[in-house]
Amino acid sequence: MWEEVHGFVKENHMLEDGDYVLAGLSGGADSVCLLRYLLWVQKKIHIKIAAVHVNHQLRGSEAERDERFAGRFCEYWQIPFAAVKRDVAEESARLRCSLEEAGRLARYDCFDMFAGKWGCNKIAVAHHKNDLAETVLFRMARGTSLRGLAGIRPVTGNIIRPLLCLTREKICAILNDLGQEYVEDSTNMDDAYSRNFIRHRLLPDMRRVNPAAVEHLAHISRQAAEIMDYLEPAFQKIYEENVLWKEDCCLLPLEAAALMHPAELSETVRRMIAAMAGGQRDISAVHVEQVAGLFGKRPGKYLELPFGLTAERKCEGVALLRREAYLQSRKDARQKAEEEAVRPQRVDMERLEREGSYEIDFPGGGHISFRLEEFHGGDIEKNDCVKYFAYDRIKSTLCLRSRKTGDYFVVDKGGRHKSLRRYFIDEKIPAGERDAKILLTEGSHVLWVLGGRISEAYRVEPDTKTVLVVRAEDKIIKSNSVK
Known part of the structure; x- marks a missing residue:
């Protein structure tokens, strides 16, 4: 009766002498079959067994019935037993995940807790071949990768799955031969749940196409697992290095x-x-x-x-x-x-034209000077701290300030615009630092991002008559630099 399972267990090195195995026991056919196998194998090799039942508190009196059944089963077979209640609905909302996933996390959390408390070195769960086929189909429908097709593994760390070689039908047949009772979860019949729909609708239809559909899905899963195992070291190396x-x-x-x-x-x-x-x-x-x-x-x-x-x-x-x-x-x-936003400071254009030069002091230290000069041609000084602008093209008051929505440059002689936002993105300026950048502007038109570029619309040309020379102290440029 158990030869197929035991051969699968030995092939995957699941059990050895001296193991203390904690089994998850819901009371359903799968977990009861798992416990009956472990009781049988106890006569073959020296292992100890314990069981844990997790009540998800989702099915009212039916869940209480399952808990009592699991307790009586373990009492009859003299298996150390613990039952735990978890509010899976609350945990699902808190973790922002599905009820199914929250239930799985709750179960494994309890398994780990009691395995540590009792000194169990293995945790046995009752997944079978139909579970594997359903998982592959579910992941394909939801969207998955080759890794997802690998499905459920026989061994994952200290978790073993001895029944993964059996179909659900074989499990029920074994329990029938043993005369072993088990409980049924009524929600397993509700096709509103995706897995139940796959179990009751898709798999039967696939078996009409090919009776061995479950076995073939399991085979695909094994192949995907083998490929992923082969690629695993390379993927892990890339992850760790980058x-x-x-x-x-x-x-x-x-x-x-x-x-x-x-x-x-x-x-x-x-x-x-x-x-x-x-x-x-x-x-x-x-x-x-x-x-x-x-x-x-x-x-x-x-x-x-x-x-x-x-x-x-x-x-x-x-x-x-x-x-x-x-x-x-x-x-x-x-x-x-x-805190870092620049307090707007208008340039006193009347004073600049009257006196020819003008300075603005910054609260953080340093100043920016403005000077008007006649332009008679020749080369323009290239300096991060000094910029020259065609004063003839400035039509309104200039302002030193932080960015605003709608700010832009002119990026070529054709008048093509580029938003300041895009400029900051292209220069990889972190979003949290952009408000601290000092701009010289005329309305929404940015003449100069101090420490960065200037607008082509104000560039000095051979026919320029008057230039505006703007000079910022080196420490202002360094603190404002976008390079």
Whole structure:
């Protein structure tokens, strides 16, 4: 009866003498069959068994019935047993994930807790071949990668799945031969749940096409797993060499992403999300594609992910951080911008024309001077601290200030405009630093970003009669530089 399972267990090196195995026991057919196998194998090799039941508190009296059944089963077979109640609905809302995923996390959290408490070195769960086929179909429908097709592995760390070689039908047949009772979860019959729809509708239809559909899906999954195992070292090396970590935030630099093959980029992004989320469940191909797509967006763009994560396009690349950390960083950036914003100071044009020169002192130290000179041709001095403008083209009052919406340059003699916002993005100026940049403007037209470029509309030409010479102290230029 158990030869197929035991051969599968030995092939995948799941059990050995001296193991203490904690089994998840829901009371359903799969987990009861798992416990019966472990009781049988106990006679073959020296292992100890314990069981844990997790009540998700989602099915009222039916859930209480399952808990009582699991307790009686373990009492009859003299298996150490614990039952735990978890508010999975609350955990789902708090973690911003599906009920199914919240339930899975709750179960494994309890398994880990009692494994540590009792000294168990293995955790056995009751996934079977139909679960594997359903997982592959579900992931394909939702959107997945080759990694997703790898489905459920026989062994993951200290977690073993002895029944993965059996179909659901074989499990029920074994329990029938043993005369073993089990409980049924009524929600398993509700096709409103995606997995139930796959189980009751899709798989039966596929079996009408080919009775061995479940086995073939399992075979595809094994092949995908083999390929991913082969590629794993290379993908991990790329991830470790390129992803930067700072406290509770990770970043993939723009330059590194640009050199990656699409498969390498997708795998690196997936690993970043998994590392930040503490696991890779509920991470679909759509999430990976959306995060990878941020590399083609402008800095400041962001998107929200499951598990309270935010992905943000920064000047230097794409970062993943906790949503609360992201919101705090935005708040800090706004506060810093308000503190560092340049207090607008108008240039006294009448005084400049009357006296020929004029200075403005800055609260942080240093000054900017303005001087009018007649222009008789010749070379213009090239200096980061000094700029020359065709004064004849200035029609209104100049102002030293921070950026405003609508600010722009003229970038060529044809009069083509470029927004100041795009200029800052192209120069990779972090969003939090842009309000601190000093601009010389005429209305929305930017003559000069101090430490950066000037507008072509005010460039001195051979026919210019008067030039405006603007000189800023070196320390102002250095603090304002966009280079």
